[in-house]
Amino acid sequence: MGIEPGFHDQLNDVVRIDRIEEIDSHLGVAMMGFFRRLGISHLYPERIVPTMEGGGSRVYLAARDRPWPPWGLGARAIGALCQVHPVGRNSYAISPVYTADEDATNIGMIAAVYKEALENLSEAQGAEVNYLVVQDSRFADRLLRGVGFSPSDDLQVTDQARYRFYRTEAGKLAKALSLDRISVPELLAHQIEDSVLDRLSGYFAGLYLATGQGRFTDRVVHEIVWIDGGLFDSDRPGLAPPDAFPPGSPDELRSAPPDAFPPGSPDELRSAPPDAFPPGSPDELRLAPPGDIPGRAGIAPPGNVPDWGFAPPGGPPDELGFAPPGGPPDDLARPDDGSPSE
Structure with a gap:
């Protein structure tokens, strides 16, 4: 394309774009150092680690390894980082691209990380x-x-403001940013048409301004908030993500329509009609008739075993009722007057 080497191109020659699903100790040190230098060190323990441990979350980053030794603590430096977290069925939240100060205008590298995620x-x-x-x-x-x-019409409310969901397909977003027709090496080398560079620069600069790069504040209401998983990781059905269950799907969290189960069907969510169980059927939910077996829901007839009432005369001593007269010598009754005492 005849484009001369740019300001960031030499540093980008050693950049590697990685997708991370698990964080080891060395990568954790690199991430902590990255967020500390940005002044947002709270993001690592309060957002990155919990969402990664919860599963499904992924991190995309631009990393540079030191020439020697290329291992051990401090061997990896992170220039840009983006996290993707599932928030529903085939629906994902994508963070802004957090960028080191020395790479704040490195649009090619920022776009390369975003492209990999999309x-x-x-x-x-x-x-x-x-x-x-x-x-x-x-x-x-x-x-x-x-x-x-x-x-969308879905709202989320914080202590300070109301937020509305904005969404699009990942492939359509990549196409709108022209990332579908530019390779990662071309982005890192800034071999990008001027019109595309203008579009990418405006988009990522806008995200940077609107999100505040995750800087902690209780005074500023940021215009864009990325969904970090805490929004939908609860079991409360009221926090189901928008369009998590399309209409008519078996998991849809709605009440069944009135005609979902025709009268008399076995799945009908209503009280059984009076003639649902004929008298004497085993599923009948009524009191058992007199003289029926003791396992029925009614009261067993006199003399049936085991009865929850008083035992009949002459019943076994371990009956649940009162023992019959003349029980064993350890009976708790007082001996008759005049009988020999021990």
Whole structure:
């Protein structure tokens, strides 16, 4: 393309894009150092580790290894990092691309990390990516709509604001950003057309501004919040993600329609009709008739064994009722007057 080497290209020559599903001790040290230098060290123990341990979450990062030795603590330096977390059936939250200060304008590297995440998600047909956008936003709304996101009617409420889901298919987002036709080596070398570079720069700079790069604050309401898993990892059905169960699916969390089970069907969720069980049938939920077997739900007739009432005269001493007169010598009754005492 006749493009001269750029400012970041020499450093990008040693960049490797990795997909991480488990964090070992050495990688954990590199991640902690990365977030500490960004001033957001809380993200590693409070977000990255819990969501990775919960399963399903993946991290995509741009890493550089030191020339020698290329192992041990401190051998790996992270330039950019993005996390993807499942929030529903074929639906994923994708974080902003956290970027080291020295790589803040390294658009090719940032785009390469984002491309890897989108391509991996696109392997599943129709996989969606989601962001939460503050209600009535103009900046974030235009930023996301410009690359194909659409708002939904689903709301999430925090202590400070209301947020609305914006989502699009991962493959469509990659196409809107032209990442489907540029390879990772071309991105790292910044062999990108000017119009595409302008689009990528505007998109990632907008995400950076709207999300605040995860910086902890209780005063600023960020326009975009990425879903970190804590939103939907509860068992409470009220926190089911949007479109988690398409209409008519067997897992849909709705009440059955009135005609779902016709009258008299075995699955009908109603009280049984009066003639559902004929008298004397084993499933009848009524009191047993007099003289029936003791295992019925009614009261057993006198003299049946084992009876929960008083035992008949002459019954066995271990009967659950009162023992008959003349029981064994360890009877608790007082001896008759005049009988020899021990």
